[in-house]
Amino acid sequence: MFDRIAPSYDRLNHLLSLNVDRLWRRHVVQIARRKSPERILDAATGTGDLAIDLARGIPQAEIRAVDLSEGMLDIARQKIAARGFDTRIELAIEDAEHLSIATDSVDTVTVAFGVRNFGDIDAGLREFHRVLKTGGQAIILELSRPHNRLFRKAYEYYFHKLLPRIGGALSHDRKAYEYLPASVVAFPEPERFLLMMEQAGFRNCRARSQSLGIARIYTGEKR
Numbered sequence: 001m002f003d004r005i006a007p008s009y010d011r012l013n014h015l016l017s018l019n020v021d022r023l024w025r026r027h028v029v030q031i032a033r034r035k036s037p038e039r040i041l042d043a044a045t046g047t048g049d050l051a052i053d054l055a056r057g058i059p060q061a062e063i064r065a066v067d068l069s070e071g072m073l074d075i076a077r078q079k080i081a082a083r084g085f086d087t088r089i090e091l092a093i094e095d096a097e098h099l100s101i102a103t104d105s106v107d108t109v110t111v112a113f114g115v116r117n118f119g120d121i122d123a124g125l126r127e128f129h130r131v132l133k134t135g136g137q138a139i140i141l142e143l144s145r146p147h148n149r150l151f152r153k154a155y156e157y158y159f160h161k162l163l164p165r166i167g168g169a170l171s172h173d174r175k176a177y178e179y180l181p182a183s184v185v186a187f188p189e190p191e192r193f194l195l196m197m198e199q200a201g202f203r204n205c206r207a208r209s210q211s212l213g214i215a216r217i218y219t220g221e222k223r
Contacts, residue, residue: 002046003071005176010047010075024210025050025112027217028141029057035137037061037107043096043128044068044114048076048089050141054110055085064101066094067114097123101131108132112141116187125200132222138202139219142193143184146213155214159184190216 028050032040038060042051045065054063067073073091080089094100096111097120109128118124128138146152159181168174188196190207197205202220209216 001173001176001179002069005171005173010049020211020214021049021113024141024215024217025053026057027208027210028110028112028139029053031139031217031219032108032110032137033058035108037136039106040064040108040110041066041099041101041106041128041131043099043109043111043124044117045076045091046072046112046114048073048079048091050110050112051076051089052080052083052085055088056083061088061108063089064092064106065089066092066096066099068093068095097127099127099131103130104133106131106133107136109136109138110140111138113143115140115142116183121188122196122200125197125202129201129222134222136222137219138197138222139217141210141215141217142187144187144190144213144216145184148212151212156181190218193218194220 032054037058040054040061040063042054042063042065045051045067048065051063051065054061065076070093073093077091080086096114097118109132115121115124132138146155163181164174164177167177171177194205194207197218197220201223203223205218205220207216207218
């Protein structure tokens with residue numbers, strides 16, 4: 001599915017989120033920068049937007065960006081080369097639930113809009129914990145459901161009724177944009193996801209609401 005929608009993925013993301021997704025990624029970079037990481041793993045990198053933002057915002061960092069979709073990585077490769085980051089961002093096809101990266105080898109793990117697509121979220125979180133150095137940080141940006149009742153009603157009408165039609169018309173793949181809201185609904189509520197992070201070994205776990213709860217940034221440190 002992600003291979004099919006890769007050519008239109010960026011354009012639709014920015015259009016359907018009214019470009020607010022760019023702001024959320026900038027917040028991820030701001031959080032990551034506080035610890036001055038030198039080695040970053042960007043899991044489920046997709047077309048590489050977060051990896052590029054990290055390279056731009058944290059000049060000392062070397063970034064390994066991984067994804068299962070070759071179609072997405074093809075787009076990422078072109079974007080990274082065009083911006084001159086191909087010597088600092090290494091791309092690879094990898095399953096985030098079974099990483100080839102050494103234990104205790106990275107300072108920061110980031111994911112933007114990818115964890116909800118994992119087959120086994122718990123396994124992915126355990127892998128993030130494994131590859132992080134002691135004191136390292138996981139930063140996970142994920143879509144969520146607003147808590148405010150009135151705003152949630154309007155949001156869900158857009159998300160479930162309008163988004164699949166617009167996304168399907170522009171990408172010619174309506175099923176992919178029906179999957180998107182379904183995957184958000186299926187994703188654990190914030191309290192549950194924070195508990196899952198703790199059970200994977202993380203401490204000081206926190207959820208930061210973005211744009212009235214449309215998205216959240218989850219953080220946790222390796223003990």
